[in-house]
Amino acid sequence: MKKMQEKIQRWIKGNRQSSIDFLGELVQAQSTQGDEEQAQKIVERKLRSLGFDVDVWEPAGDELLDHDYFYSPRTDFSGSPNVVGLMRGAGGGRSIILNGHIDVVPEGDHKQWKDHPYSGKIEDGKMYGRGVTDMKGGNLSLLLAMQAIKECGIKLKGDVIFQSVVEEESGGAGTLAAILRGYKADAALIPEPTNMRIFPKQQGSMWFRVHVKGRSAHGGTRYEGVSAIEKSLLVIEQIRQLETERNERITDPLYERTPIPIPINVGVIEGGNWPSSVPDEVKIEGRMGVAPDETMEHAKQDLQRALDKLSETDAWFIEHPPALEWFGGRWVPGTIDLEHELMNTLVEQFRSARGSEPIIEASPWGTDGGLLSNVGDTPTIVFGPGVTDVAHHADEYIVLDEVFACAEIVAFTLLRWCGVVENGG
Numbered sequence: 001m002k003k004m005q006e007k008i009q010r011w012i013k014g015n016r017q018s019s020i021d022f023l024g025e026l027v028q029a030q031s032t033q034g035d036e037e038q039a040q041k042i043v044e045r046k047l048r049s050l051g052f053d054v055d056v057w058e059p060a061g062d063e064l065l066d067h068d069y070f071y072s073p074r075t076d077f078s079g080s081p082n083v084v085g086l087m088r089g090a091g092g093g094r095s096i097i098l099n100g101h102i103d104v105v106p107e108g109d110h111k112q113w114k115d116h117p118y119s120g121k122i123e124d125g126k127m128y129g130r131g132v133t134d135m136k137g138g139n140l141s142l143l144l145a146m147q148a149i150k151e152c153g154i155k156l157k158g159d160v161i162f163q164s165v166v167e168e169e170s171g172g173a174g175t176l177a178a179i180l181r182g183y184k185a186d187a188a189l190i191p192e193p194t195n196m197r198i199f200p201k202q203q204g205s206m207w208f209r210v211h212v213k214g215r216s217a218h219g220g221t222r223y224e225g226v227s228a229i230e231k232s233l234l235v236i237e238q239i240r241q242l243e244t245e246r247n248e249r250i251t252d253p254l255y256e257r258t259p260i261p262i263p264i265n266v267g268v269i270e271g272g273n274w275p276s277s278v279p280d281e282v283k284i285e286g287r288m289g290v291a292p293d294e295t296m297e298h299a300k301q302d303l304q305r306a307l308d309k310l311s312e313t314d315a316w317f318i319e320h321p322p323a324l325e326w327f328g329g330r331w332v333p334g335t336i337d338l339e340h341e342l343m344n345t346l347v348e349q350f351r352s353a354r355g356s357e358p359i360i361e362a363s364p365w366g367t368d369g370g371l372l373s374n375v376g377d378t379p380t381i382v383f384g385p386g387v388t389d390v391a392h393h394a395d396e397y398i399v400l401d402e403v404f405a406c407a408e409i410v411a412f413t414l415l416r417w418c419g420v421v422e423n424g425g
Contacts, residue, residue, distance in 0.1 A: 001415065004154055005352065008411045011148045012404055020127070020400060022046065023140045024120035027129035031102050036166050037079045039102050043139075043164045047085030050147055052162070055084040059166070059177035067180070069375055071171035071330045082174050083164040084183065087146050093157025093419035096342075097188035097378055098146070098410070099175060099368060100139035101168030104131030105392050112394035126397040133386030137398035138191025139164065141385060144407035145414060158418030161185055168368050171329045175368035179376040187342040187417070188372045189410065191384030193391055194363070196402060198350070199382035200343055201254055201362040202369045203262060204290035204333030208303065209283060210235060211323040212271075216280040225278030226316060229271050232282040234314060235307070235322055239264055239286070242306040250291065254362035261362070262289030264303075292335040292362060300326065331366025334373035334380055342381060342417060349412035353405065364388075383409075 012019075022042075031039035040056070047054045059077045064070055083102075089095070107117035107130045115121050117130045127137070146160055161183055165174030192199075212232045217225025243264040255261040264286060271282030290299045304324055310317040336343060338360075350358040363369075365388065369380035385402035 001420075004152070004415060004420065005412055007152045008148045009408060011152050012144060012407055016404065019140060019144055019404070020122070023127060023132070023136060023403070024122075026136050026140070027120040027127065027132045028118050030118050031104050031131065032106050033103055033167070033170060034074070034080060036102050037081060040081050040083045040164060043083050043102065046143060047083065047162065050085070050150055052085040052087050055086075056081050057181070058082075059173055063180055064173070064177050067176060069176055069330075069332060069371060070173060071328070072167055072173040073170060073328075077166065077173075080166045082166060082178055084178065085162040087150065087156070087160040087162070089156045089158045089160070089418055090421045091157060094187070094417055095159040095161065095185040096414065096417055097161045097163060097183065097185040097372065098142040099163040099165065099188055099190050099372065100135055100142055101166070101174065101368065102136070102139070102164045103166050103169050103174075104134065105169050108394060114395055122400070125401060126399055128395060128397045130396055133193045133396055133398040134388070134391035135192055135384065135386065137386050137403045138193065138384035138406065141191050141403050141406035141410055144404070145411035148407070148411050149414060154415070155421040156414060156418040157421055159185070160414060160418065165368070171331065172368045172371045175371045176375065179371065184376055185378050187340070188369070188378045188380040189342075189346075189413070190367055190369050190380060190382045191406065191410075192367050192382050193386030193388050193398075194382055194384050195387045196385060196406065197359040197361050197383070198343070198346060199361060199363040200338055200340075201252070201292035201335040202333060202367050202382055203292060203363055203365060204294075204296060204370055205329070205331045205366045206288050206290065206296060206299065206326055207285065207328035207330070208288055209285045209325045209327055210307065212282040212284065213320040214278065214280045214282070217278040219276035219278065222278050225280070228279045228282040231314070231316060232269065232271065232284060234310060235284060236266055238306050238310055239266065239303075242302060246302060252362060254360065257361065258364055261364070262291050264288050290333045292333045294333060296330070296332065332370030332374055333366070334370035336373065336379040336381055340379055342379065345416045346381060346383065346409070346413050349416060350409050353408045353412055
């Protein structure tokens with residue numbers, strides 16, 4: 001095994017520049033929602049050049065759109081294909097899904113970027129561009145691991161299924177479509193930007209909307225009305241108290257370094273329509289974190305109960321209770337046993353490649369891992385290069401050395417997890 005690892009390391013080092021060029025091409029292919037096709041064609045071309053079985057399709061059909069876990073702001077995925085490449089094993093080994101999303105968030109105000117958002121510029125060992133850390137750099141790590149194994153003449157026993165999916169940033173419709181298409185494995189790995197930390201648990205999240213009612217009146221006699229804005233402050237305070245209560249329940253040591261393990265964020269407040277009128281309605285929108293081992297339904301009930309308690313402290317809410325609705329993005333929480341064999345394998349190979357102990361924590365954000373674990377029955381770990389501090393920000397970048405370090409670790413993990421055919425390398 002040691003000789004195979006050394007062979008892989010030499011191959012990755014020897015193919016560094018061509019790999020950087022490929023990542024630059026991928027970053028320069030803008031792949032915001034609805035515009036992923038060009039980037040996916042680059043991925044497809046890569047997979048076909050490696051001789052893998054390739055499956056390309058646009059998510060569609062009632063089975064997807066009517067699924068309990070489906071969410072997307074759109075129902076037509078024309079021009080937004082999923083791409084899957086199968087590195088078929090010889091048989092007798094464990095299979096694995098390597099899942100990465102190709103969609104990126106919008107680049108925002110171009111004036112805040114030093115260079116064009118899709119430049120792929122390299123400076124001081126970093127590549128810049130929207131999506132390079134979230135998560136095209138991680139996708140490259142997966143592809144490099146597979147390519148290194150293949151081109152080093154190593155034959156695995158188990159299948160490796162590489163998935164380049166759409167719609168992760170909007171709730172996971174691409175991964176859900178892959179699950180419904182029949183893709184399943186003994187385990188899965190997602191290279192989201194964890195800064196090379198290992199996340200066996202992923203927080204889930206949901207978007208909510210609360211309508212707060214008031215009673216309109218002329219601003220000159222505002223005492224004759226009831227301000228929905230003032231009442232909304234009570235609602236927000238109740239939400240903040242709930243956040244505190246929910247996080248006091250979290251005792252998982254994997255969250256020790258996370259100040260607020262499962263936040264409830266209020267992101268939008270809208271209300272009132274005239275300076276001289278008492279506002280009669282306010283809309284509050286936010287994001288509710290869901291613990292890795294918690295159901296989304298339980299989290300919903302927590303928020304509803306908290307809002308119901310408002311009537312105990314303010315009589316206005318007895319006749320005018322806040323109306324709660326759930327809308328928009330949903331990311332399913334997920335967890336894998338800390339003693340799962342993939343965890344043991346990944347930790348062992350991290351030590352082998354890096355010569356140090358990995359940091360093991362719980363993810364502070366949602367991923368497609370919850371869908372793979374809970375809907376696809378495929379236990380999932382999140383581990384990849386890049387830091388979330390720069391994801392979704394102007395001047396997003398990734399440290400290139402980390403991309404190649406991750407590729408080594410993933411390759412070593414595949415050798416152990418899938419098994420190697422005797423004399424296969």
